[in-house]
Amino acid sequence: MNAFASDLDRTLIFSQRMLAAYGADGTEECIELLDGKPVSYISPTTKAILKQINEDMFFIPVTTRTIEQYKRIRLFQEDIVPEYAITSNGGTILKRGAVWKEWTLHVQELLQHSTPLEEMIKKVAALDDSKWIKKIKPGDGMFFYLILDTERFSPDRFIELRELSDHLGWQVSLQGRKLYFIPKILNKWTAVHHLRDELGLSDIYTAGDSILDAGLITNGTYGIAPLHGEVVEDSLAFNKTQEAGIKASEEIVESVQSRYRNVGAKR
Ligand SMILES: [Mg+2]
Numbered sequence: 001m002n003a004f005a006s007d008l009d010r011t012l013i014f015s016q017r018m019l020a021a022y023g024a025d026g027t028e029e030c031i032e033l034l035d036g037k038p039v040s041y042i043s044p045t046t047k048a049i050l051k052q053i054n055e056d057m058f059f060i061p062v063t064t065r066t067i068e069q070y071k072r073i074r075l076f077q078e079d080i081v082p083e084y085a086i087t088s089n090g091g092t093i094l095k096r097g098a099v100w101k102e103w104t105l106h107v108q109e110l111l112q113h114s115t116p117l118e119e120m121i122k123k124v125a126a127l128d129d130s131k132w133i134k135k136i137k138p139g140d141g142m143f144f145y146l147i148l149d150t151e152r153f154s155p156d157r158f159i160e161l162r163e164l165s166d167h168l169g170w171q172v173s174l175q176g177r178k179l180y181f182i183p184k185i186l187n188k189w190t191a192v193h194h195l196r197d198e199l200g201l202s203d204i205y206t207a208g209d210s211i212l213d214a215g216l217i218t219n220g221t222y223g224i225a226p227l228h229g230e231v232v233e234d235s236l237a238f239n240k241t242q243e244a245g246i247k248a249s250e251e252i253v254e255s256v257q258s259r260y261r262n263v264g265a266k267r
Contacts, residue, residue: 003058003201004256005086005192005216007208008065010175011226012050012249013040013073017176022228022245031075042075043246049253054080057260060195062188064089064173064180064212066140067099084199089182089212090191091142103194107186111142114183115168120144123164124181132157145180153179173211173230182212189215203263205256222259224252 006012013031014024019041028041042050053059059082063070070087071077077097085094091107093100121136121144132152137145158179162172165181173180188208196204206220207213209229217223217231217238224239225231226248232240241251 001057001199001201002203002205002260003060003192003195003199004053004205004207005060005062005188005195005220006206006252007188007210007213007216008061008063008070008073009040010209010229011207011213011252012046013042013075014246014249015040015176018228019246022247024246028246032073034072040073041246043250046246046249046253047075047079049250049257051080053253053257054082058082058084058195058199058201060084060086060192062086062090062192062206062208062213062216064139064143064182064188064210067092067094070094071097084195086188086191086195088140088142089180089186090188091140091186093191093195103191107142110185111183114185115170117142117144117183120165120168120170120181123168124161127157127161127164139180139182142186143180143182145178148177148179150177171211175210175230180212187215188213189219192216193219203260205259207252207256222256224255226252 010018027044029044030038031042032040061082065087067087083096093103130152132149133146134149135147165172169184170181171184203221206216206223208216209226209231211230211234214231217225227241228244232238241248
């Protein structure tokens with residue numbers, strides 16, 4: 001059996017902010033509400049192909065979202081229901097919606113060897129001299145992210161935080177006005193690799209847009225990033241789409257589907 005292990009936000013699904021930045025044709029479908037307000041969307045083309053992919057192989061969402069944030073996406077609870085999903089940047093594996101406890105225990109053990117979460121939050125908060133932090137948000141007890149005041153946040157500050165984190169065994173990823181701090185030990189590919197062994201997966205197609213997806217993209221049998229991705233800015237060595245924004249998601253699922261169909265035909 002094969003799998004398509006893919007990041008969600010800015011890869012397959014998009015916020016209003018992203019639609020506004022890169023354009024949309026108005027056919028996009030709302031798939032997530034927060035406090036009654038629409039917050040994320042999918043292209044109908046992407047949805048239809050993804051549905052087919054989920055029937056042909058394992059479609060494994062691999063997201064930095066917390067468990068709660070992942071479950072809020074109606075699409076993956078109702079229309080396309082993946083058997084496995086990876087949340088919390090690899091910290092949690094969900095099997096039919098339930099936490100795979102052995103994996104969580106394994107991750108907690110690994111995290112013992114990393115700079116503790118509380119210590120990282122303290123160090124980062126201590127640098128908030130000009131009030132560029134709007135909020136500090138927890139991530140399932142394993143990581144955290146900041147909501148930034150982007151007007152007050154500078155590229156120099158970002159570099160400073162990246163160096164500080166790197167030194168302490170953490171990594172940062174800037175996604176719009178959210179700045180993620182994640183222990184390096186917590187990564188998406190490690191969780192996918194575990195599923196590969198457990199499920200005996202052969203080919204794993206992967207996609208993602210951020211620095212946090214780099215390992216996922218490079219370790220997959222075939223990995224691709226959307227043109228607008230943070231990961232593409234960081235390195236040129238990735239397969240990437242021709243277009244940016246929601247259109248990129250269509251290219252991603254189309255390229256994955258045509259690849260596995262081709263491979264299947266040759267066998
Ligand atoms: Mg993403």
